[in-house]
Amino acid sequence: MALTTNKSVLDWIEDQKKLVTPDRVVWIDDSDEQRESLRAEACSTGEMTKLNQDLLPDCYLHRTAVNDVARVEHRTFICAPTKDDAGPTNNWMDPDEAYKLLYGIAKGSYKGRTMYVIPYSMGPVGSPFSKVGIELTDSIYVVLNMLIMTRVGKDVLDFLGDSDDWVRCLHCKCDIDEEKRYICHFPQDNAIISVNSGYGGNVLLGKKCFALRIASYQGHKEGWQAEHMLILGVENPQGEIHYICGAFPSACGKTNLAMLIPPEGYYKKGYRVWCVGDDIAWIRKGADGRLYAINPENGFFGVAPGTNEKSNYNALASTKQGTIFTNVVHDLDSNTVWWEGLDDNPPVNAVDWKGNPWNGKESNEKGANPNSRFTSPAVNCPCISSEFENPQGVPITAFIFGGRRAKLAPLVYESRDWNHGVFVGAVMASETTAAASGAVGIVRRDPMAMLPFCGYNMADYWQHWIDIGAGLDPEKAPKVFNVNWFRKDDDGNFCWPGFGDNLRVLDWIISRCSGDVEAVETPIGYLPYAEDINIEGIEDEINIESLRSILDVDKQLWREEAAGISEFFEGFSDRLPKALSSELEKLNKNLE
Ligand code: OXD
Ligand code: MN
Numbered sequence: 319m320a321l322t323t324n325k326s327v328l329d330w331i332e333d334q335k336k337l338v339t340p341d342r343v344v345w346i347d348d349s350d351e352q353r354e355s356l357r358a359e360a361c362s363t364g365e366m367t368k369l370n371q372d373l374l375p376d377c378y379l380h381r382t383a384v385n386d387v388a389r390v391e392h393r394t395f396i397c398a399p400t401k402d403d404a405g406p407t408n409n410w411m412d413p414d415e416a417y418k419l420l421y422g423i424a425k426g427s428y429k430g431r432t433m434y435v436i437p438y439s440m441g442p443v444g445s446p447f448s449k450v451g452i453e454l455t456d457s458i459y460v461v462l463n464m465l466i467m468t469r470v471g472k473d474v475l476d477f478l479g480d481s482d483d484w485v486r487c488l489h490c491k492c493d494i495d496e497e498k499r500y501i502c503h504f505p506q507d508n509a510i511i512s513v514n515s516g517y518g519g520n521v522l523l524g525k526k527c528f529a530l531r532i533a534s535y536q537g538h539k540e541g542w543q544a545e546h547m548l549i550l551g552v553e554n555p556q557g558e559i560h561y562i563c564g565a566f567p568s569a570c571g572k573t574n575l576a577m578l579i580p581p582e583g584y585y586k587k588g589y590r591v592w593c594v595g596d597d598i599a600w601i602r603k604g605a606d607g608r609l610y611a612i613n614p615e616n617g618f619f620g621v622a623p624g625t626n627e628k629s630n631y632n633a634l635a636s637t638k639q640g641t642i643f644t645n646v647v648h649d650l651d652s653n654t655v656w657w658e659g660l661d662d663n664p665p666v667n668a669v670d671w672k673g674n675p676w677n678g679k680e681s682n683e684k685g686a687n688p689n690s691r692f693t694s695p696a697v698n699c700p701c702i703s704s705e706f707e708n709p710q711g712v713p714i715t716a717f718i719f720g721g722r723r724a725k726l727a728p729l730v731y732e733s734r735d736w737n738h739g740v741f742v743g744a745v746m747a748s749e750t751t752a753a754a755s756g757a758v759g760i761v762r763r764d765p766m767a768m769l770p771f772c773g774y775n776m777a778d779y780w781q782h783w784i785d786i787g788a789g790l791d792p793e794k795a796p797k798v799f800n801v802n803w804f805r806k807d808d809d810g811n812f813c814w815p816g817f818g819d820n821l822r823v824l825d826w827i828i829s830r831c832s833g834d835v836e837a838v839e840t841p842i843g844y845l846p847y848a849e850d851i852n853i854e855g856i857e858d859e860i861n862i863e864s865l866r867s868i869l870d871v872d873k874q875l876w877r878e879e880a881a882g883i884s885e886f887f888e889g890f891s892d893r894l895p896k897a898l899s900s901e902l903e904k905l906n907k908n909l910e
Contacts, residue, residue: 321345321437322475326482327452331435334454334488339426340433346461348471353462360458366642370653376640379648379655380459382517383494384672387645388689389519389526391770394501396531398774405775406889407765416502420511423498427490427513431456437475438468440529440600440614445709447542447600447612449533450478453487453523460489460521463642466617466693468524485509485532487523491516503527505535505773518619518644518691529598529614531773538774538782542602546767548576549595549611551703551712552824555588560715560828563599563611563796565767567748569689570722571803571816572596573620577632577701579818583855584825591821592703593632594712596620601714607794609786610711615696622646622690624659629817636698643692645671647678647685657686715831719766720801721748726875727802729814729851729868730823732830732837732844736787739798741901742843744780745883746800763886777893784897797831800843805868813868815859822852840871841908877909 320328335343346352357378360366367379396404397416404410434455441448453464464470478484486509492498499514510527512520519526533544547563554560566572576596580589595613604610618636622643625633637643647656649665656665656678664678664685671687678685696702705712719742721727733739743766750760763769765776772779787795801823803816826846829835837844848866883902887894
């Protein structure tokens with residue numbers, strides 16, 4: 319039975335029913351009974367496997383098709399009225415053509431299947447930040463993931479009332495045919511259509527598709543921001559908490575940073591880190607003139623490989639209950655899961671992510687897909703912030719941008735002011751990872767980590783950042799920093815220990831924001847004096863000399879970088895904000 323009388327919702331569902339012709343329609347209401355019966359059905363068809371309920375209560379395993387294991391950026395389109403509206407960094411398709419193509423593919427595709435109607439809220443239900451979406455899907459896996467990643471059910475529809483401000487999301491599994499796989503966004507119509515995929519980032523439409531691509535467009539229109547950012551709170555021994563939002567490209571350790579455990583020395587002094595979000599931040603100005611952020615999601619869709627007790631204790635703890643694992647190894651002896659980097663004890667009687675028998679002691683092949691995932695409820699996280707559900711969000715002290723750069727970018731530097739900070743975010747670059755299909759290890763520009771997620775012209779998005787700053791009292795505006803945990807020495811070893819020790823850098827950042835520490839002015843911005851980064855307790859991993867070596871500015875390398883930036887900016891022609899071309903001029907001048 320329909321859970322709403324909202325006419326725009328009911329009419330749209332009727333239209334979609336005529337298109338995809340399901341055998342039946344089920345509204346998802348977030349009840350335990352319904353969830354249990356969907357789990358049981360998915361297990362009966364082999365879509366999911368129930369794991370050892372003593373060790374992993376309410377946990378399940380799913381394997382996607384082998385051709386469908388990551389976001390497909392080359393098949394992701396922004397279907398805005400003109401190509402220029404989508405901009406040079408997005409794939410564009412004419413909306414009329416896209417509808418024709420996608421309706422052709424979707425037509426009749428639910429025949430013999432069930433249409434699940436998922437009403438969901440991005441953000442706490444009723445928060446002034448929050449927005450509603452309705453996803454139609456023929457996949458139980460999608461339903462169960464959305465139940466973890468978003469807030470679902472009748473409350474959401476009650477909050478929506480008669481409004482037609484909601485995002486129309488249609489997902490059709492079809493035949494998981496890569497040649498006909500499309501992830502299309504229609505920002506002007508508040509609509510998303512995804513066909514021929516069953517992999518999370520392509521089909522959990524509340525996440526990248528809505529909360530970033532559509533929401534970034536909405537934010538531009540409505541005066542707020544949707545960013546690919548984690549949100550964390552650093553509590554000092556006095557009990558004050560500073561919130562930091564950080565943008566990093568996919569698989570650069572956002573989840574690890576968001577949940578970090580302070581190094582022992584810090585912990586003993588009383589430092590704590592609280593996680594508000596690990597992937598997405600929605601940001602707007604509060605009544606006091608500061609910027610506030612919420613995490614619109616309700617769970618974590620984290621990369622499994624490399625997650626272990628040491629790298630991310632809190633993420634691992636989050637996976638122990640109510641979690642869906644995707645494309646990891648299935649240990650048949652214990653009916654649990656494993657992935658590379660979990661421990662040194664791979665199972666020998668196991669099934670790999672492709673569904674083949676696998677012996678971890680003998681096989682040369684990886685057992686888990688490098689982009690295998692866990693979908694875990696945020697409430698499971700031992701360090702979840704008490705502000706996680708705060709409908710007003712948390713006040714932001716600093717923004718940090720970062721990437722994976724073996725050379726060039728120092729461990730940390732601070733921008734001179736807001737517009738310089740926007741420039742620093744705009745020219746971010748990183749070595750690619752397995753989170754998206756394509757070559758791994760190539761340096762690509764990824765402005766604000768939004769390259770695959772900005773729903774409109776990137777140049778206009780930068781201007782939006784500049785306009786947001788212009789509307790803030792500089793005393794209240796967050797300061798903007800760049801970090802790079804991934805510098806390597808000449809032998810290819812990482813110079814900085816990373817993980818929990820990244821708090822040492824956050825500590826410096828917060829001291830700068832509080833005006834408690836001096837910095838060195840350099841051509842690229844303010845750098846720390848090496849002595850001001852606390853390395854007590856890690857002297858065997860990094861000494862002051864090696865720290866100095868990653869707090870350097872190699873002018874020659876930066877000149878090459880500036881040339882690359884100039885070339886990148888040319889692609890935006892006269893839409894490039896003047897503020898950014900003048901920042902580039904300043905950089906060139908500083909490097910003379
Ligand atoms: C993610 C991504 O899944 O950025 O968060 O790819
Ligand atoms: Mn992400």
